[in-house]
Every structure is written in structure tokens, then in C-alpha cells.
Amino acid sequence: MAELTGEADSASMGVSESVEADGTVVLTLSGEMDLSTVGALHEAVQDAISRKPRALAFDLAELTFMDSSGIAALLSAVGAVDTIQVRNPSGIVRRVIELSGLAQTFGLSSAAG
Amino acid sequence: MVDTVRRTRHMDDMDARPSGAHASRRRARPQRLPLSRFSFVLLVVLLIGTGALSWLTYSVNEHNENRLLSLQTKQAATVLQAIIPSLQTPLASAAEIAATSNGSAARFTSYINSYVGKPGGKSSFVSASLWRMDGRSPRLITSVGQVPELATIRTHDRAFLRRAANAPAFDVLGPLGADKPRLGFAYASAGRPTYVVYAESALPRGRHAPSQPDSAFAELHFAMYLGRSTTPAALIEANTDQLPIPGHTARVTVSFGSGVITLVAARAGQLGGTLAQMLWWIVALIGTALAVTSAVVAERLQRRRRAAERLTVEVRSLLSEQRGIAETLQHALLPQRIPDIAGLELAVRYIPGVDGIDIGGDWYDLIELDDHRVFLVVGDVSGRGVASGSVMASLLFAIRGFVSEGYGPAEVLDRLRALLDVGRDQHFATVVCGIADIERHEITLASAGHLPPLLVGEHGEFVSEFVDVPTGPPIGVRGSNRYTAVTMSVPPQATLLAYTDGLVERRGESLDVGLRQLHTSALGSSGRLEDMLSTIVAELAPSGSGCFDDDTAILGVRWQS
Numbered sequence: 001m002a003e004l005t006g007e008a009d010s011a012s013m014g015v016s017e018s019v020e021a022d023g024t025v026v027l028t029l030s031g032e033m034d035l036s037t038v039g040a041l042h043e044a045v046q047d048a049i050s051r052k053p054r055a056l057a058f059d060l061a062e063l064t065f066m067d068s069s070g071i072a073a074l075l076s077a078v079g080a081v082d083t084i085q086v087r088n089p090s091g092i093v094r095r096v097i098e099l100s101g102l103a104q105t106f107g108l109s110s111a112a113g
Numbered sequence: 114m115v116d117t118v119r120r121t122r123h124m125d126d127m128d129a130r131p132s133g134a135h136a137s138r139r140r141a142r143p144q145r146l147p148l149s150r151f152s153f154v155l156l157v158v159l160l161i162g163t164g165a166l167s168w169l170t171y172s173v174n175e176h177n178e179n180r181l182l183s184l185q186t187k188q189a190a191t192v193l194q195a196i197i198p199s200l201q202t203p204l205a206s207a208a209e210i211a212a213t214s215n216g217s218a219a220r221f222t223s224y225i226n227s228y229v230g231k232p233g234g235k236s237s238f239v240s241a242s243l244w245r246m247d248g249r250s251p252r253l254i255t256s257v258g259q260v261p262e263l264a265t266i267r268t269h270d271r272a273f274l275r276r277a278a279n280a281p282a283f284d285v286l287g288p289l290g291a292d293k294p295r296l297g298f299a300y301a302s303a304g305r306p307t308y309v310v311y312a313e314s315a316l317p318r319g320r321h322a323p324s325q326p327d328s329a330f331a332e333l334h335f336a337m338y339l340g341r342s343t344t345p346a347a348l349i350e351a352n353t354d355q356l357p358i359p360g361h362t363a364r365v366t367v368s369f370g371s372g373v374i375t376l377v378a379a380r381a382g383q384l385g386g387t388l389a390q391m392l393w394w395i396v397a398l399i400g401t402a403l404a405v406t407s408a409v410v411a412e413r414l415q416r417r418r419r420a421a422e423r424l425t426v427e428v429r430s431l432l433s434e435q436r437g438i439a440e441t442l443q444h445a446l447l448p449q450r451i452p453d454i455a456g457l458e459l460a461v462r463y464i465p466g467v468d469g470i471d472i473g474g475d476w477y478d479l480i481e482l483d484d485h486r487v488f489l490v491v492g493d494v495s496g497r498g499v500a501s502g503s504v505m506a507s508l509l510f511a512i513r514g515f516v517s518e519g520y521g522p523a524e525v526l527d528r529l530r531a532l533l534d535v536g537r538d539q540h541f542a543t544v545v546c547g548i549a550d551i552e553r554h555e556i557t558l559a560s561a562g563h564l565p566p567l568l569v570g571e572h573g574e575f576v577s578e579f580v581d582v583p584t585g586p587p588i589g590v591r592g593s594n595r596y597t598a599v600t601m602s603v604p605p606q607a608t609l610l611a612y613t614d615g616l617v618e619r620r621g622e623s624l625d626v627g628l629r630q631l632h633t634s635a636l637g638s639s640g641r642l643e644d645m646l647s648t649i650v651a652e653l654a655p656s657g658s659g660c661f662d663d664d665t666a667i668l669g670v671r672w673q674s
Binding site for chain 1: 591
């Protein structure tokens with residue numbers, strides 16, 4: 001889409017994966033997640049759920065920005081794993097999650113929920 | 114230039130036609146020349162350049178060759194001149210001996226003998242003789258070797274010997290004898306009586322002698338003439354049968370005793386080497402190859418560019434066609450008619466995103482419940498394309514169904530849950546819905562993960578605020594709790610704005626920035642609701658393009674009292 005509109009992809013996002021002792025796959029995201037970078041998360045999620053973990057967690061401590069396309073990516077694991085967890089969202093990211101009514105779904109205690 | 118103009122016009126033509134793709138193919142055919150004008154001109158220019166360069170190479174080589182010929186001929190003449198002493202010295206010495214020994218035949222014979230031998234041998238002469246001039250007539254004293262040819266021509270010998278005696282110097286006569294040609298030399302002693310030593314050298318048979326491979330004449334066709342004339346009679350020796358020598362020749366005259374020898378030479382082969390000779394051929398071949406290659410490459414690049422340009426135009430027209438289809442479909446799904454309810458002003462907008470070639474998942478809906486209540490919906494299905502569009506359509510009609518059965522906003526959302534599952538359908542949807550009540554001045558709202566509607570108004574202490582709707586998860590995401598609706602009273606002439614995230618979401622910008630902009634823009638606008646929506650769209654669209662990154666739906670409800 002960026003190619004079509006001629007916009008430069010200024011945003012960048014990093015995804016790294018680790019597995020905890022209880023089998024939870026943790027995807028740690030850093031940088032900014034929008035339409036131009038979200039593809040990396042989609043791939044990482046597909047890769048993680050192909051191994052059928054019981055739980056999937058997203059550590060968003062290092063994620064500085066997220067828009068609604070990020071929500072779609074986080075939700076792409078729904079149905080494939082029993083539990084989806086979001087950890088350590090920053091203010092902006094937490095706000096997007098809360099506005100989307102997903103705080104409970106992602107296991108975040110929410111005043112807005 | 115002409116090419117560019119033609120192409121531009123061509124593109125304009127195509128823009129004017131919706132079926133541009135086919136038109137371009139039909140038009141392109143008559144233009145199919147083997148080469149474009151540019152490539153042809155390039156080829157001709159390069160070929161002319163190649164021709165000029167090979168001609169230059171050729172003439173430089175010719176010039177060099179001629180210079181080398183002239184040099185080599187001079188060198189050959191020098192060699193020729195160096196022979197003179199070897200002929201002159203024995204004769205001069207013999208004449209001196211004859212003068213001091215009073216014409217002793219024995220002394221003469223013993224001296225000259227070593228210089229005389231058989232024809233074809235290494236000796237300088239084939240014949241030598243001593244003459245004494247008795248007054249004007251020469252008298253033979255003795256002769257060594259073969260009989261002098263001179264003696265066979267009576268008149269000739271006397272005249273020559275007389276001439277030699279009178280001009281005491283090395284004299285040359287020749288060529289003598291047709292069958293076995295010879296060259297005669299004479300040297301006269303000083304003082305009285307005058308003794309003349311006469312000797313003859315054999316010329317090669319037919320006066321033709323192949324030159325030795327390593328001699329100064331090896332690379333030349335040459336002919337030596339006695340005197341300045343180059344008539345066949347004056348020919349001494351040549352290494353070629355073609356006489357006079359054709360083509361470009363060099364001519365050098367060298368003094369030879371009392372006379373001169375004229376040396377005429379032409380190139381037998383390539384003096385400057387084969388490479389120099391072949392160079393213009395090489396230049397021509399390489400140049401032609403380069404010219405043809407350049408023309409072919411230029412042609413190919415041009416064709417590729419033309420094809421790319423055609424393709425761009427086709428893609429553009431297809432995209433606009435597709436965009437048109439998507440818009441048509443979207444508009445067909447969205448409600449065609451806005452309910453007309455006394456006391457309420459209603460307005461809607463649907464704006465496809467900048468890349469709106471697909472059908473979007475955003476929608477709005479307005480359902481008249483009775484004469485003072487309207488059910489409003491704004492929703493957004495994740496993703497784009499036909500799949501999102503069909504989810505959107507099914508949700509839209511499901512909501513209408515639930516509403517017609519009398520369910521309220523929260524109950525409608527609860528019931529939508531069963532219709533969509535993100536794990537199964539790959540889509541989820543955020544929905545905000547509610548009931549606007551004119552009589553009670555109330556609004557009831559419920560939200561499934563949707564952005565909060567904005568309530569705008571300026572009345573008393575109320576300014577404007579985002580409605581704090583309890584938000585449940587989006588439709589399609591499982592959750593244990595039921596949706597809850599909130600009902601709040603609305604100040605007079607207030608406006609409720611519900612919208613999708615396309616309106617406030619900007620790449621790289623926090624959502625709150627967009628929400629704040631919406632708040633400011635809505636508060637600052639005045640006039641009718643339609644004008645308010647136009648102002649908001651104009652002010653929030655990135656760089657005033659009137660278009661958003663993503664699809665955008667906006668719904669406005671205004672209480673007229």
C-alpha cells in the first residue's frame with residue numbers, strides 16, 4: 001500500500017520470540033506497529049500458532065506506537081490458542097487496546113472494561 | 114521531440130477512453146516499424162562514425178605505408194651506392210698498375226684475375242680487359258675471363274672507350290647483350306698513353322632477380338634503370354615482371370660513376386605489419402557491431418519503456434474501473450435513503466480511502482423506530498475486499514433484523530456475537546449503536562470495541578465530550594460479559610457524531626491526537642449538520658486532500674430543539 005501511495009515506510013518494528021517454562025510463546029515487539037509494519041507480526045503469529053502452543057503472549061513494553069491494524073494482528077491468533085495475553089503496554093498502546101474493548105480479552109485489568 | 118509529443122497525445126487519447134487498454138493495442142500496430150526513429154538515427158550516426166573512423170585509420174595507414182616505402186627506397190639506394198667502390202676500386206687500381214708498368218699484360222692479368230669469375234659466381238666481374246688508347250682508337254692489350262660483349266659491337270666499344278678515356282672517371286655502360294645481359298664499367302688512367310681498364314658484370318637472366326628475404330629490397334617491388342629514363346631498354350635489374358611497376362611508387366636517383374641509376378620501388382607487402390593493414394577492417398567490424406548492438410539495445414529499451422507506459426495507463430484505468438466498482442457496490446450496500454424524522458437532523462458520509470480499489474468494511478445505518486426515535490449504527494469490519502464487504506453486509510442486515518424485533522443496542526450487540534468469530538472468519542468488527550430519542554432528549558449507546566462517539570453542543574455548562582460508553586470486545590472476539598448500554602440526556606441542539614477509525618487514525622500519530630482534532634474541528638464548525646461534516650472531513654483529511662488513508666464512515670444526529 002505504501003508503494004501505491006508513494007509514502008515512505010518510516011516506521012519500523014522488531015519481533016522476537018521466546019518460549020517460557022510453561023510453554024507460553026512470548027512475542028516481544030519493539031518500535032512502531034502500523035499498516036506498513038504489521039506484516040512482520042502476522043508472520044510471527046502464524047509461525048507461533050503453527051506449533052500449537054497453549055498460550056500466546058505479546059510483550060509490548062518496547063512498542064511505542066500501535067494503530068487499529070495492530071489490533072487485527074494481535075487478534076489473528078484468536079481461535080488458534082486458548083489464551084492470548086498482552087503484557088506491559090505503554091500508554092498509547094494501552095489506550096488503543098482499551099478503546100477497542102479488548103483489555104479483558106488480552107488479560108489486562110482495565111478501568112474502562 | 115516528435116516522438117514525445119506523439120506519445121503524450123496518445124496517452125491523452127487513452128485517458129479519454131474507458132476502454133483504453135484495447136484502444137492502445139489497436140493503435141500501436143501501425144507504428145510497428147522494425148526500428149524506431151531514434152534507434153534508426155542512432156544506427157545511422159554510429160555507422161557514419163564507424164565509416165569515418167575506418168577511413169581515417171585506412172588513410173593514416175596508407176600515409177604511413179607510403180612514408181615507409183619512401184624511407185626503404187632511400188635505404189635501398191644507399192645500399193646500391195655502397196656497391197660502387199667494390200666495382201670502382203679494382204678497376205682504378207688495375208688502370209694505375211697498367212700506367213706504371215707501361216701496359217704490362219702480365220701485371221694486369223695477375224692483379225685483376227682475382228676479381229673475375231664465372232657468371233653467377235661471387236666475383237664482381239665476368240670479364241676484364243686492358244686497352245691502350247692509340248690516339249683516338251682503343252687497342253686491346255689483354256683480356257681476362259669471357260669475351261667482352263663490348264667487343265661484339267664494334268662501333269659501340271670505340272665510342273664508349275673513347276668517352277671513358279676523355280673523361281677519366283668511373284664510367285658505366287649498359288645494359289649490353291640481349292641474351293646474357295651485362296653491364297660495362299670503364300676506368301681510364303691519367304697521363305699518356307692512356308690505359309683504359311674495362312670490365313663487365315653479368316646481369317641476372319632476363320634482368321630479373323628475386324631479392325633475398327633479408328635484404329633491403331625484400332619488402333619492395335623494385336626496378337633499377339641506368340640513367341634517368343625508365344624504358345625497358347634501360348632496365349638493369351628488377352624483382353618483378355610487372356613493368357613499369359604499377360600503383361604507388363617511390364623513385365630515387367643515385368649517382369653511379371659518370372651516370373645515374375634510377376631506382377623505382379613499390380610495396381611488395383605491408384611495410385608496417387599486418388595489424389596496421391588490418392586495423393581499418395577491425396575498426397569497421399567492431400564499429401559496425403557496436404552500432405548495431407547499440408541500436409538494438411536502444412530499440413529494446415524504448416520498446417520496454419513504451420510497453421511500461423502502456424501498462425501504466427492500463428493499470429491506472431483498471432484501478433479506476435475497479436475503484437468505481439467498489440464504490441458502486443459499497444453505495445448499494447449502504448442505506449440509500451436517510452429517514453426523515455421531524456425534530457432530528459441526520460447526515461452521513463462514506464469516503465473511500467486513498468487506495469480505495471477494494472470494497473471497504475465500514476458502514477453506517479439509520480433505522481426509523483417510530484416518529485421520535487431512530488436507531489443508529491456505525492461499524493467497521495477488519496480488513497478490506499469482498500470478504501470484509503460481505504461480513505459488513507451480513508452484520509448490517511442482521512442488525513436491522515434484531516432492531517425490527519425490538520432489541521435495544523446492547524442486546525443487538527450480544528446477538529451479533531453468534532454471527533462472527535475471528536478465529537473462524539478471519540474478521541472481526543467494531544460496532545457502536547444506539548437510539549436517539551427526540552422527545553426525551555436522550556441517547557442510549559452500546560459499543561463493541563468501537564471508538565467513542567462525540568457529543569457536541571454549547572449549552573450552559575456543557576461544552577462537548579466523547580461519550581463514555583462502556584466498551585466490550587469487538588464482534589467476533591469471544592468474551593464472557595454481556596454488552597452494556599448507557600443512556601444519557603442530551604442538551605438542546607446537541608449533535609452526536611459516530612465515526613470509524615479512518616477519520617481520526619493517522620499513520621505514526623497517536624489516536625488521541627486525531628480525537629482531539631475531531632473535537633476541535635466539530636466545536637469550531639457552525640451551520641447545518643451537512644456543513645459540519647464537510648468541515649470536519651476537510652480539516653481532518655491529511656494535507657487537505659479530502660481523502661483519508663483508510664475508508665471512513667461518519668454519521669451525525671442533531672436534535673433540532
